[in-house]
Amino acid sequence: MVPAPMVSATQQSSRIRARKARKNGSMSKRENRANGTPKFPIQPEGYDTSAPDAKKPAVAAPAAAPAKAKKPAASTGSSPRVATK
16 A cells, blocks of 8 residues: 655645634534524614614505416326327
8 A cells, every 4th residue: 555645734734724714614603503693682772773874764565466376287197299099
């Protein structure tokens, strides 16, 4: 069995750093998924509602158009290209 060729120290350390960065990202993503987002107020007390980044007040949406009727599903029986004799 032939041993694997040696790589340069720079290449090896670069790969190790990349692997550690990937692992750290995976671990923090897993932790965030498990614990969810922290509770925090959307607009804290004393927030200026006239600020440019303030949430706009909800405006009544216009009446929705009536829903269109859906087409009937194609039958799964015989094919329309059945040859007749």
